[in-house]
Amino acid sequence: MGPESALYLAISQVPSGRVCTYGAIARLAGLPNRARWVGRILSRLPQDSTLPWHRIINSQGRISLPGERGSFQRQRLEQEGITFRNDRVNLRQFGWNLHPPSN
DNA sequence: GATGTGACGAAAG
DNA sequence: TCTTTCGCCACAT
Numbered sequence: 001m002g003p004e005s006a007l008y009l010a011i012s013q014v015p016s017g018r019v020c021t022y023g024a025i026a027r028l029a030g031l032p033n034r035a036r037w038v039g040r041i042l043s044r045l046p047q048d049s050t051l052p053w054h055r056i057i058n059s060q061g062r063i064s065l066p067g068e069r070g071s072f073q074r075q076r077l078e079q080e081g082i083t084f085r086n087d088r089v090n091l092r093q094f095g096w097n098l099h100p101p102s103n
Numbered sequence: 104g105a106t107g108t109g110a111c112g113a114a115a116g
Numbered sequence: 117t118c119t120t121t122c123g124c125c126a127c128a129t
Contacts, residue, residue: 022111035111036125043110056110064110073110 014055017080018096061089
């Protein structure tokens with residue numbers, strides 16, 4: 001299984017109503033220190049993708065997408081019950097598998 | 104090769 | 117809690 005497949009699998013396993021950071025999802029995909037790589041892949045995702053890309057946010061609990069796209073992502077998250085306070089998500093409440101065992 | 108740029112992250116102050 | 121700084125890596129110029 002290539003690294004991209006592992007990435008898609010990891011993202012698909014983030015439950016509704018939870019979020020995961022770029023760095024954490026990279027680790028789950030077996031590629032630590034590759035948060036930027038995750039962002040690059042997601043930026044090229046087809047618009048009709050069923051992947052829950054909106055559940056991936058940065059380590060500060062903030063949405064990395066600018067402008068209209070960012071608003072859309074936030075809307076998707078709020079739709080799942082995730083609340084924002086000053087443009088920020090409480091990772092302790094909504095974060096999922098942020099520090100998984102290295103194995 | 105050098106440089107700049109991203110849906111990034113962590114540490115320092 | 118901010119902002120800065122640096123590490124990181126694929127890609128375009």
